[in-house]
Amino acid sequence: MDHLVSILSTPRTRIISITLIVLLSGVISLVGCALVPSGSTNGETSYRTIRYSDLPTEAKTTLHLIDIRGPFPFPQDGSVFNNFEMLLPKKGSGYYHEYTVITPGSSDRGPRRIVIGANGESYYTDDHYASFRLIVR
Known part of the structure; x- marks a missing residue:
């Protein structure tokens, strides 16, 4: 754990880490949206x-x-x-x-x-x- 803290202690690695976290959370959000169909509460899926x-x-x-x-x-x-x-x-x-x-x-x-x-x-x-x-x- 101390090794991880020392790696993240430099400004460059913190910026890279934050950038990766933001990118990954965006990808996860997009994948989640693609997998969940839009629909009404009665179980019917809506369509274009x-x-x-x-x-x-x-x-x-x-x-x-x-x-x-x-x-x-x-x-x-x-x-x-x-x-x-x-x-x-x-x-x-x-x-x-x-x-x-x-x-x-x-x-x-x-x-x-x-x-x-x-x-x-x-x-x-x-x-x-x-x-x-x-x-x-």
Whole structure:
């Protein structure tokens, strides 16, 4: 312990130590914020939203196809979305279904999807399930 006190007794080592403590506490705060979802007190997590009018045209087309029950451009459209990422509210198996949002210039389905819950809630992702925005119609 005396050795530690003697190391911290010089002004230079005190400044370095204080700087490291401040930096580490900032990193810990940022990591803590990233790990704790924002939410209301009733257990529901809140989501960033996107207004229907702000969706890309292709997403509006996908929502229209969902409303009229197809036909859909890909055989995977309408398949069960299992929420493995756990970014949407936890629900039973089969609660969510996913639909492709065409991505211009993409040679495959691309990263954009709409996920619909059994109660009609709609989520948009443009980064292949890394994040979701609740669609406000």
